[in-house]
Amino acid sequence: MWAKIEGASITEIINRPKSLTIGDVQYPHNIFSLWSESELEAIGIYEVTIDNTNLKDKEYYQNTDITYAYASGAATGSYGTATAKDLADLKTLKKETTNSQANSLLQAYDWYTLREASGGTAAPSAVTTYQAAVRTKANSMCTQIDGAADVDALAALFTYTHTDPSDLSSPQTRPLGEWPSEPS
Numbered sequence: 001m002w003a004k005i006e007g008a009s010i011t012e013i014i015n016r017p018k019s020l021t022i023g024d025v026q027y028p029h030n031i032f033s034l035w036s037e038s039e040l041e042a043i044g045i046y047e048v049t050i051d052n053t054n055l056k057d058k059e060y061y062q063n064t065d066i067t068y069a070y071a072s073g074a075a076t077g078s079y080g081t082a083t084a085k086d087l088a089d090l091k092t093l094k095k096e097t098t099n100s101q102a103n104s105l106l107q108a109y110d111w112y113t114l115r116e117a118s119g120g121t122a123a124p125s126a127v128t129t130y131q132a133a134v135r136t137k138a139n140s141m142c143t144q145i146d147g148a149a150d151v152d153a154l155a156a157l158f159t160y161t162h163t164d165p166s167d168l169s170s171p172q173t174r175p176l177g178e179w180p181s182e183p184s
Contacts, residue, residue, distance in 0.1 A: 001048045002032065002040070003068060003075035010070050013048070020045075046075040056082040060090060060155045084151040091154065095142045102138035105179060106131055126183035133180035141176055 004012040004020070014020075017032035022043050031040065037047060048068065055063055064080035109131060112123035148154035157176040164170035 001050070001077070003046050003048050003070060005044045005046055005070055005075065008070065010068050010075060013068060014045070041073075046070070046073075048075045048077050051076060051078040054079040054081055057155060060085055060151050087148070087151055087154065090151060091145050091148065094145045094154065094158075098138055098141045098145065101179070102134050105134050105182075108182075124183070130180060130183045137177065137179055144176055 002014040003010045004014060004022075014032075017029040019029050020027045020031075025043075027043070031045075040046070050066070061082040061084055063082045066077045066079055068075065068077045070076075109123075109127050112127045113131070115121060116123045144157055145154065148157060158174055160172040160174045162168060162170045162172055
């Protein structure tokens with residue numbers, strides 16, 4: 001991304017290479033890939049450096065639009081302070097998603113329960129144990145979600161981290177935990 005600078009102001013943000021007319025000169029789109037940074041700057045085209053410091057996860061925050069500035073020979077883009085989404089709404093959404101996932105996991109084994117309920121063969125103990133474990137885990141996850149004090153705490157429940165942060169090949173876990181393994 002580049003900024004076209006005229007005087008000391010940004011007059012255009014260029015998201016992708018394109019042909020340009022600056023003054024009386026027509027420049028082809030390939031100047032963006034062929035010219036050096038100093039050659040582009042000589043005609044008033046500066047690469048934009050984006051500051052993502054305030055950019056937060058869109059799932060949990062409303063981010064501002066990016067604003068652009070030119071100062072001291074540099075074009076920058078930055079975000080304003082992000083606003084957390086409504087915690088109660090996020091909790092409701094996360095619990096609905098959790099319960100939907102539990103339902104999907106249980107559906108594959110519902111036929112065992114239906115067969116047993118209609119007087120047929122009893123469901124294998126591995127299946128009933130799995131079904132109980134899924135229900136227990138869903139309830140536990142929903143309790144953890146309800147217990148999140150703020151949006152950051154809620155997001156942290158779903159954030160995977162390495163069990164050994166110094167070893168990026170170590171397994172990843174999240175505070176919310178994982179669903180039980182299916183019976184074999």
